[in-house]
Amino acid sequence: MKCRKTKIYMLCVILLFSFLLSGCLSSSAAEKNADGTQGESAPVEYRCISNPESKKKIYVILKNYHGAYWKTVIEGVEKAAQEVDAAIYLGGIDNETDISGQIRLMNEAIEQGADGILLAPANSNSLVESCEKAKKKNVSVVLIDSSINSTEFDACYMTDNIDAGKMAAKEMIKLLQDAGNSPTQPLEVGVLLSADTSQAMVNRVSGFLEAWTQYAPSQWDIAKDIFLNGGDIEKAQADAADLLEKNKNIKGFYGCNNTSTIGIAKTLVKEKRTDIVMVGFDMAKETQQFIQDADYQGVSLLQKQDQMGYLGIHSLVSLIKGERLEQKFFDTGVIMVNSYYLMEKGVS
Structure with a gap:
């Protein structure tokens, strides 16, 4: 339990550091694309x-x-x-x-x-x-x-994003339990968000990790890699697929914004992964269809x-x-x- 708390604490520190570091970037750095090239x-x-x-x-x-x-x-x-x-x-x-x-x-x-x-x-x-x-x-x-x-x-x-993150974690735990996952068997939850430079995203992850540490079984963990998609659905979909391929312990996905949630839903349906649950944000048609499909298990936090x-x-x-x-x-x-x-x- 202590090891998991340390790991989750480190995830929080890394996310917070990335958030604070973004304020130190020059304007020219902010204009660069993900591949390092200069963007217009x-x-x-x-x-x-x-x-x-x-x-x-x-x-x-x-x-x-x-x-x-x-x-x-x-x-x-x-x-x-x-x-x-x-x-x-x-x-x-x-x-x-x-x-x-x-x-x-x-x-x-x-x-x-x-x-x-x-x-x-x-x-x-x-x-x-x-x-x-x-x-x-x-x-x-x-x-x-x-x-x-x-x-x-x-x-x-805005949404109280820390509270929303806590709500998401509690619902994730419930869905994982309802899906038949044993509290004594290891599993992991993957996290996708649009950017670590948004206070809303950072707070949703922080709230989630706080509640997860408090309520999740000790054998259940958060995947160490947190994926950023910049608000791009195709990137979110590719990230979800990549995580599924590389991590066999993934049993849940947390999508911290609309594009992340869409990407997760599309990936799970495409790969017919009915064994994996999803908690997301907002309500695109892909998310709605995923939630309504009896073969899949998921919810979404709908912002106003x-x-x-x-x-x-x-x-x-x-x-x-x-x-x-x-x-x-x-x-x-x-x-x-x-x-x-x-x-x-x-x-x-």
Whole structure:
């Protein structure tokens, strides 16, 4: 038991070190691709989605613009845009590793006279300077989905990711038990996430490891390799397949974000691994189909990301008017989605 606690502690330290180290990288390092080559930023340019004649200007900067998760965020933003007197400009990046792209969009928003910015930071350290710059220009900044390693923002709407991670670990243990795994037999759980530079991801893993250490049988462990996919589904799928091939003790997968969960679900179905359970985040069609398939065992923690976008816009309008918010952090909550939940909701 002591050995396992030491191993899990080391995983936490490595993850935290990676998170802190990301803030020390130069901008040129942030622009490099995974293979070490220099990459070009190609952010999704701003488009005005409502009230172009309004004197109030709000810029929305997402971190995986065309991802299924972010389409729901956009729905919340668009709903709020119809209810407020503000010109809403929507933009973002297509890959969570394109930090320089987000920084460029932040600079453009400030230069174009933004009154408020709604930001989903792709990197909790590298976006600090941009947020500080905005605040110095008296631009209101509201964060969604993840926070930054600074207090230079006005509000943040996100899941309490440490609590969500703990919930995921407890559910993982239950699923492994329900699948017939003996507490006296060794097994491992693989962990996939989009990036170790996001505070949300780090907290989901930290919460998971904390609860796992407390509640899991001593013979059950976490795989030493934690895979990063940068928000790319194909990469997540390849990572899951690689882990299955190299580690015969894998009996569970924890997907810390939407793309990781999709990749895991697709891999398990493709390889017909009905012996492996999954706990993930969010709800793409692949995830829904996996949960509804009686041959597989899995759940997903559904975030209320539409509320992040919706409430974030309304908060910015209030801040621009000079109103003060009652608090800085707002937990938008999660819902545990299993086959029974989908059945009760009549989802097909």
